[in-house]
Amino acid sequence: MEYEAVIGLEVHVQIKAKSKIFSRVQAGYGHEPNKLVDPVVMGLPGALPVMNKAALDGIIKAGLALNCTIPETCKWDRKNYFYPDSPNNYQITQYDQPICDGGYVEIELPGETRAVMGEHKKIKLTRIHLENDVGKLNHFSEDSLVDYNRAFTSLMEIVSEPDMSSGEEAFAFLTAIRQTMIYCGISDCDMEKGQMRADANISVRPVGQKELGQKIELKNLNSITGVKNGIEYEIKRQTRELKKGNAIKQATWRWNADLNQTEMMREKEDAHDYRYFPDPDLMPVKIDDEWKSRLQSEIPELPWDKQRRFMEEYGLPYSITAVLVPDRALSEWFEAAAKQAPKLAQAIGNLVANDLLRELSETGESLADCKITPDSLLGLVQVVEKGTIPKNVANKDVFPEMFKTGETAEQVIERKGLKPDFDEGQVRVWCQEAIDENPKPVQNYKDGNEKALNALLGPVMKKSRGKANPQLVNKLIRELIS
Amino acid sequence: MSEELHYKSASELSQMLANKELSSVELTKATIARVKAVEEKVGAFNSFDESDALAQAEASDARRSAGKSFGPLDGIPVGIKDNLAVNGQPLTCSSKMLENFVSPYDATCIEKLKSQGAVLWGRLNLDEYAMGSSTENSAFKTTSNPWDLERIPGGSSGGSAAAIAAGQAVLALGSDTGGSIRQPASHCGIVGVKPTYGSVSRYGLAAFASSLDQVGPMARSVKDAAMLLQAISGHDERDSTSYRFEQPDLLAAIESNSGRKWTLGLPKEYFANAENTPAMEPILKAIDFYRSLGCEIKEVSLPHTDYAVATYYIVATAEASSNLARYDGIRYTHRAEKFDAKDSVDIYCQSRAEGFGEEVKRRIILGTYVLSSGYYDAYYLKAQKVRTLIRRDFENAFKEVDALLTPTSPSPAFKKGEKASDPLSMYLSDIYTISANLAGIPGMSLPCGYSDGLPVGLQILGKPFKEDEMLSIANQFEAAHDFKDQHPSL
Numbered sequence: 019m020e021y022e023a024v025i026g027l028e029v030h031v032q033i034k035a036k037s038k039i040f041s042r043v044q045a046g047y048g049h050e051p052n053k054l055v056d057p058v059v060m061g062l063p064g065a066l067p068v069m070n071k072a073a074l075d076g077i078i079k080a081g082l083a084l085n086c087t088i089p090e091t092c093k094w095d096r097k098n099y100f101y102p103d104s105p106n107n108y109q110i111t112q113y114d115q116p117i118c119d120g121g122y123v124e125i126e127l128p129g130e131t132r133a134v135m136g137e138h139k140k141i142k143l144t145r146i147h148l149e150n151d152v153g154k155l156n157h158f159s160e161d162s163l164v165d166y167n168r169a170f171t172s173l174m175e176i177v178s179e180p181d182m183s184s185g186e187e188a189f190a191f192l193t194a195i196r197q198t199m200i201y202c203g204i205s206d207c208d209m210e211k212g213q214m215r216a217d218a219n220i221s222v223r224p225v226g227q228k229e230l231g232q233k234i235e236l237k238n239l240n241s242i243t244g245v246k247n248g249i250e251y252e253i254k255r256q257t258r259e260l261k262k263g264n265a266i267k268q269a270t271w272r273w274n275a276d277l278n279q280t281e282m283m284r285e286k287e288d289a290h291d292y293r294y295f296p297d298p299d300l301m302p303v304k305i306d307d308e309w310k311s312r313l314q315s316e317i318p319e320l321p322w323d324k325q326r327r328f329m330e331e332y333g334l335p336y337s338i339t340a341v342l343v344p345d346r347a348l349s350e351w352f353e354a355a356a357k358q359a360p361k362l363a364q365a366i367g368n369l370v371a372n373d374l375l376r377e378l379s380e381t382g383e384s385l386a387d388c389k390i391t392p393d394s395l396l397g398l399v400q401v402v403e404k405g406t407i408p409k410n411v412a413n414k415d416v417f418p419e420m421f422k423t424g425e426t427a428e429q430v431i432e433r434k435g436l437k438p439d440f441d442e443g444q445v446r447v448w449c450q451e452a453i454d455e456n457p458k459p460v461q462n463y464k465d466g467n468e469k470a471l472n473a474l475l476g477p478v479m480k481k482s483r484g485k486a487n488p489q490l491v492n493k494l495i496r497e498l499i500s
Numbered sequence: 501m502s503e504e505l506h507y508k509s510a511s512e513l514s515q516m517l518a519n520k521e522l523s524s525v526e527l528t529k530a531t532i533a534r535v536k537a538v539e540e541k542v543g544a545f546n547s548f549d550e551s552d553a554l555a556q557a558e559a560s561d562a563r564r565s566a567g568k569s570f571g572p573l574d575g576i577p578v579g580i581k582d583n584l585a586v587n588g589q590p591l592t593c594s595s596k597m598l599e600n601f602v603s604p605y606d607a608t609c610i611e612k613l614k615s616q617g618a619v620l621w622g623r624l625n626l627d628e629y630a631m632g633s634s635t636e637n638s639a640f641k642t643t644s645n646p647w648d649l650e651r652i653p654g655g656s657s658g659g660s661a662a663a664i665a666a667g668q669a670v671l672a673l674g675s676d677t678g679g680s681i682r683q684p685a686s687h688c689g690i691v692g693v694k695p696t697y698g699s700v701s702r703y704g705l706a707a708f709a710s711s712l713d714q715v716g717p718m719a720r721s722v723k724d725a726a727m728l729l730q731a732i733s734g735h736d737e738r739d740s741t742s743y744r745f746e747q748p749d750l751l752a753a754i755e756s757n758s759g760r761k762w763t764l765g766l767p768k769e770y771f772a773n774a775e776n777t778p779a780m781e782p783i784l785k786a787i788d789f790y791r792s793l794g795c796e797i798k799e800v801s802l803p804h805t806d807y808a809v810a811t812y813y814i815v816a817t818a819e820a821s822s823n824l825a826r827y828d829g830i831r832y833t834h835r836a837e838k839f840d841a842k843d844s845v846d847i848y849c850q851s852r853a854e855g856f857g858e859e860v861k862r863r864i865i866l867g868t869y870v871l872s873s874g875y876y877d878a879y880y881l882k883a884q885k886v887r888t889l890i891r892r893d894f895e896n897a898f899k900e901v902d903a904l905l906t907p908t909s910p911s912p913a914f915k916k917g918e919k920a921s922d923p924l925s926m927y928l929s930d931i932y933t934i935s936a937n938l939a940g941i942p943g944m945s946l947p948c949g950y951s952d953g954l955p956v957g958l959q960i961l962g963k964p965f966k967e968d969e970m971l972s973i974a975n976q977f978e979a980a981h982d983f984k985d986q987h988p989s990l
Binding site: 057060061062063064065066067068069096098100101102105106107108162164291293294295298299300301 | 583584585591593598601603604605607702703704705706707709710711737738739740741818819821822825826828830831832844845848868871872873876880
């Protein structure tokens with residue numbers, strides 16, 4: 019019997035904001051324990067939460083970017099449960115009136131090769147709601163200590179429909195969310211810093227069966243690869259169990275990235291009774307059209323739209339767009355040059371996606387403090403286009419110098435004496451010599467074999483000590499033969 | 501001199517301070533002396549810090565001699581209910597849970613009082629976490645009614661009411677969730693005001709039931725209460741339920757309204773058994789007084805009154821069960837010495853079992869029950885719907901009348917222990933006050949006579965944010981009677 023998996027994800031994303039969600043205290047990472055606290059964060063007697071509008075802006079923006087409906091009002095509820103990382107022993111969250119309803123995430127599955135675009139799919143969302151994050155427990159041999167620095171940081175929960183069927187899709191789903199959040203400046207989604215975390219609900223059923231199989235919850239997925247591997251492992255495990263005729267028990271599992279396997283945390287006892295009720299300390303929030311359209315106007319062109327446009331408008335191959343687009347800054351850097359000379363866009367794209375990225379990764383520099391500018395890069399491409407220097411010289415000799423010193427292409431060529439010390443007339447002479455010395459390929463070319471001319475290129479380059487521009491050579495040889 | 505001082509009103513004392521007939525240090529010393537003289541009998545204070553109070557008084561006097569006085573409250577000792585946060589002072593809520601807790605911050609109303617120079621004087625006893633109507637639920641002590649030491653002072657702001665009645669503080673802050681300012685004010689023969697919900701910030705008030713709690717003034721006269729209310733009310737960004745509103749100058753409003761002929765309503769449901777209760781006599785006389793002033797007295801109906809107590813105990817306990825979850829033995833509260841170290845649930849259970857008193861536990865359990873899945877719709881949701889109906893009752897009544905007159909409490913102060921073992925009968929002592937909290941409207945109690953030698957309070961319920969009118973109505977009565985000048989003999 020064939021089996022298929024049904025997967026839903028709950029993705030927690032920390033909203034980037036100066037202060038915490040219901041307190042004025044600073045939000046941040048990497049501080050000494052319990053420094054980012056105040057009476058609200060510590061749950062002191064008498065402390066009251068007050069909504070931080072920046073967090074609302076963040077989630078509404080996220081909802082708009084992920085195609086959700088934003089209802090006119092939303093309210094706050096308390097989810098009551100005891101745990102030491104929660105200062106009030108209730109979490110302020112949204113139960114039946116979340117800020118974002120529905121929506122979907124467009125994902126791309128891997129194509130046949132890296133050069134072709136893969137299948138695009140829409141994964142439906144149930145909702146996105148806002149809640150306060152909790153603190154962090156640190157366990158030692160004798161004690162467990164709580165750090166409330168993270169407590170009350172703004173946290174979005176993006177809940178998908180059970181719309182995915184593989185680790186690959188879950189991976190693509192998280193990647194798409196991450197890119198969208200970073201593009202919109204809503205979150206940096208740094209999983210190592212806990213800014214993005216995911217839980218997966220996974221069940222397996224025989225193909226053709228309508229009702230869902232028994233699901234398990236997989237927690238502790240703190241890297242995107244972890245999500246993929248964890249889900250794939252779990253699908254295999256459940257399929258194996260079902261094939262053996264064993265039932266799947268409702269339980270919570272965790273992904274152990276060190277051992278590359280899932281392990282059971284707890285079998286689910288009775289469902290927890292969270293005793294949700296409307297938080298009496300917080301008023302419902304009205305979200306009007308003006309607010310929404312202001313945020314809508316702050317949403318930049320989103321990754322998939324930009325990728326399709328780059329392919330269409332600049333004729334870029336998929337493989338280059340797949341490198342440029344996921345990084346908003348890089349794609350904007352590219353476009354700053356490309357829009358000045360759309361016909362040269364592919365050459366620009368190649369330099370950015372290959373040479374620039376290579377230099378950046380080798381030097382560890384960031385794009386922001388890179389010495390080369392979109393304008394100077396465009397200058398280099400134009401120099402090649404004019405035939406002043408050949409492309410290989412531009413890539414190999416000129417570009418790295420520009421990157422190092424911030425000079426223009428002309429300055430590097432001048433300083434390093436890369437400009438050929440001969441003119442077009444000299445190249446024409448060498449071409450004529452090559453034609454005269456190689457009658458056979460010339461005859462082949464005249465007989466209709468286009469490629470035969472390649473045999474003349476080598477001798478000319480040799481005569482020019484590699485400095486002749488191959489495109490120019492090609493053009494002159496054709497002229498001379500005809 | 502102190503004999504003369506300790507029953508003077510805040511406005512008189514304020515005048516004396518302004519005229520430099522008296523210094524704040526003298527006044528504070530007299531207050532301390534009075535506390536020392538009578539506190540053993542009354543038991544109003546959980547704690548007080550003499551040197552801190554004197555330092556505040558000295559600072560006030562220094563400001564005054566430099567010509568930089570902060571206003572009418574500058575230098576006046578104000579007692580604080582022990583559920584309001586004052587930076588550096590204990591905040592116990594009269595609970596073992598917070599026995600050793602010192603607040604690291606100021607409540608907004610405290611910040612306001614400090615900025616106006618009031619001398620914050622002592623921590624006043626209450627029913628644990630403000631749950632109760634007799635101040636017998638305090639984990640530390642029982643406060644006595646200064647009029648009869650065998651009796652309770654009312655609750656939960658029993659310490660505040662008793663301190664004012666016994667001359668141990670000029671003014672005091674209380675909190676009112678279902679009548680906790682008005683009922684003890686009534687029992688102790690003083691003035692107590694529960695302001696409109698949202699008009700005084702709750703920031704820094706240890707929450708009992710967030711949607712009902714409101715901080716309010718307790719004083720010996722209507723004008724004193726108005727002065728203190730003026731000082732603490734106003735919008736606060738740190739409380740989301742705080743309302744943006746323009747409050748008129750309350751003292752000026754009281755003056756300018758002194759001749760108005762109001763239309764006053766008598767809710768018939770509150771007077772159904774009027775003939776049978778002796779405590780009703782002073783109330784009926786007070787109504788006659790307003791009639792004699794030319795006010796129109798109208799019978800009105802609040803048809804959902806019967807459901808108020810049940811609704812209140814569902815809403816209040818539900819919120820309390822969640823609000824009190826933070827007292828868990830993890831951070832700053834009492835932690836049990838013995839617990840199963842492997843299990844954090846055991847820390848909670850042991851610590852809460854030891855830290856909370858019976859009444860608090862009873863309400864947490866009730867609140868947990870009414871919110872639990874399967875019961876939410878039947879109890880909490882239904883109660884919220886009834887609450888809306890109760891609020892509408894008042895809206896309808898206020899279309900016809902300016903304010904309502906009712907008894908504050910069904911009976912004068914009862915004897916200690918009388919109702920302690922019968923929580924339901926204790927809950928019924930809030931029967932006339934509870935609806936105002938459910939509806940969010942302002943209410944107050946002022947002394948209007950005696951029953952068997954014990955003070956009886958008249959309750960005035962006003963329109964939302966019309967404290968100026970409510971206080972004006974109260975002042976008309978007070979001006980024509982001398983109850984505010986009658987004090988218990990201690």
